[in-house]
Amino acid sequence: MIRYGQQDITQADIDAVVGVLKSVNLTQGANIPKFEWSVMARTGARHAVAVNSATSALHIACLALDLGPGDFLWTTPNTFVATANCALYCGAQVSFVDIDSRTYNLCPRALEEKLIEAERVGRLPKIVAPVHHTGQPCDMEAIHALGEKYGFKILEDASHAIGARYKGEPIGSGRYSDITVFSFHPVKIITTAEGGMALTNNDELATRLGLLRSHGITREPELMTQLMDGPWYYQQVALGYNYRMTDMQAALGVSQVARLAHYVKRRHEIADRYNTLLANLPLTLPWQHPDSYSAYHLYVIRLQLENIGVSHLEIFEALRAKDIMVNLHYIPVHTQPYYQKMGFRDGDYPEAERYYREAISIPMHPALTDADQEFVVEVLREAMEV
Structure with missing residues (x-):
C-alpha cells in the first residue's frame, strides 16, 4: 500500500x-x-x-x-x-x-x-x-x-x-x-x-x-x-x-x-520528479508562486476532465484499487451539511468548487521511493486511458 x-x-x-x-x-x-x-x-x-x-x-x-x-x-x-x-x-x-x-x-x-x-x-x-x-x-x-x-x-x-x-x-x-x-x-x-x-x-x-x-x-x-x-x-x-x-x-x-529541513528538501525532490513524470499527461500540476517556498505537505493534481474519457471518481477508484491511497483535500467547507444549515449553498464559492471536482492528492511523503512514484504515474496514466 x-x-x-x-x-x-x-x-x-x-x-x-x-x-x-x-x-x-x-x-x-x-x-x-x-x-x-x-x-x-x-x-x-x-x-x-x-x-x-x-x-x-x-x-x-x-x-x-x-x-x-x-x-x-x-x-x-x-x-x-x-x-x-x-x-x-x-x-x-x-x-x-x-x-x-x-x-x-x-x-x-x-x-x-x-x-x-x-x-x-x-x-x-x-x-x-x-x-x-x-x-x-x-x-x-x-x-x-x-x-x-x-x-x-x-x-x-x-x-x-x-x-x-x-x-x-x-x-x-x-x-x-x-x-x-x-x-x-x-x-x-x-x-x-x-x-x-x-x-x-x-x-x-x-x-x-x-x-x-x-x-x-x-x-x-x-x-x-x-x-x-x-x-x-x-x-x-x-x-x-x-x-x-x-x-x-x-x-x-x-x-x-531536528530533521525538518531534510524532510522539506526531500519533499521538493519528490515534487520535482513528479513534475517531470507527469508533464505530458492531461493534468494541471502544482504551481509555485515565486515569492514562496512550499513545505509540500501535499502534491495535488487537477484532472483536465475535458481531455480525459473517464470521470474524477473513476480515476480515484482506479488508483485506490491498486492500493494507492490517494485522497482529496478538501471538500469545500460551505458544502458540508452542517454549514448548509447556516445558509451556505453550492455555487457560493465557484473556484473552490471547481477545484474540488478536479483535485486528487497523490502520495507525498519522505519515504516515497522512485519505484513508488513510477507506479503511481503508471496507474494514473492507465486510469486516464491516455
Whole structure:
C-alpha cells in the first residue's frame, strides 16, 4: 500500500519517547519548553505554546484574539473544517473567501472585494484566517495590508506549512500575522502523534494562550489578583481548557524537528520528479508562486476532465484499487451539511468548487521511493486511458 502521507519514525524518535516513559514527568515536564524553543529557533517567533492538536491551537488563538458572539471569522472554503469550526466554538460566525485559481489559497482580490462590501453594510470580520494549502504560503503581504486598512486580526493556519518560507522568511515568523498555528498530526511534515502549536510575537497574546491551554490557571504572582497564601497556591484567572501536550509527544517533536529541513528538501525532490513524470499527461500540476517556498505537505493534481474519457471518481477508484491511497483535500467547507444549515449553498464559492471536482492528492511523503512514484504515474496514466 502506498499512502498519500505517513510519518517517518526513527530509532532516535523511539529512544526520545522511551526516555520520557522512564522519567518521572510524563506531562508538564522539560520537553514542552524544549520543543517550543526548537520551533521558535526555526521560525524566529518570540513565543510558542504547544498544545494537543492544531484544532486546540486554533480555538485558543481565536479566544486570545477576543473572538466572540457578534463577531465574524473569514477563512477559505478549501480547508479542513477545523479552521472554520474554531470560530463557532467561540460563539462567532463564519464566512468564506474564494480561492486563487493557481495557488488554491485564499484569494486576496476576492478578499478585498468582500471587505469593500462588508464595510458598506457594517459586517467586517474580526479575524481573517488564511490557510497555507499544501504547504504553499498565501500572499501574506497583501492580506496584511488589507488587515491594516480594514482593522482585522490575522490568524495563519499553517497546519501544512512548517518549514515553508514566504519572501525569504520562515512561516511562523509572525511578520504578517498575529498568531500562526502548526499541526503535528502523523501525516504532516513533522509529527508528535497528535499535537499543535500557536506562535506569536505579542507578549500579551502569548500569556493568554498559555492560560487558555491549561484551565486558565496560573502560579505566576504577577498574574494573580491577590497575594499567594503559600507555595501550594494557584489561581484560575480565565476560563481555560485542558489542551496540554504530553512530554512524550514533545520529546518526539524535539527529535523530529531536528530533521525538518531534510524532510522539506526531500519533499521538493519528490515534487520535482513528479513534475517531470507527469508533464505530458492531461493534468494541471502544482504551481509555485515565486515569492514562496512550499513545505509540500501535499502534491495535488487537477484532472483536465475535458481531455480525459473517464470521470474524477473513476480515476480515484482506479488508483485506490491498486492500493494507492490517494485522497482529496478538501471538500469545500460551505458544502458540508452542517454549514448548509447556516445558509451556505453550492455555487457560493465557484473556484473552490471547481477545484474540488478536479483535485486528487497523490502520495507525498519522505519515504516515497522512485519505484513508488513510477507506479503511481503508471496507474494514473492507465486510469486516464491516455
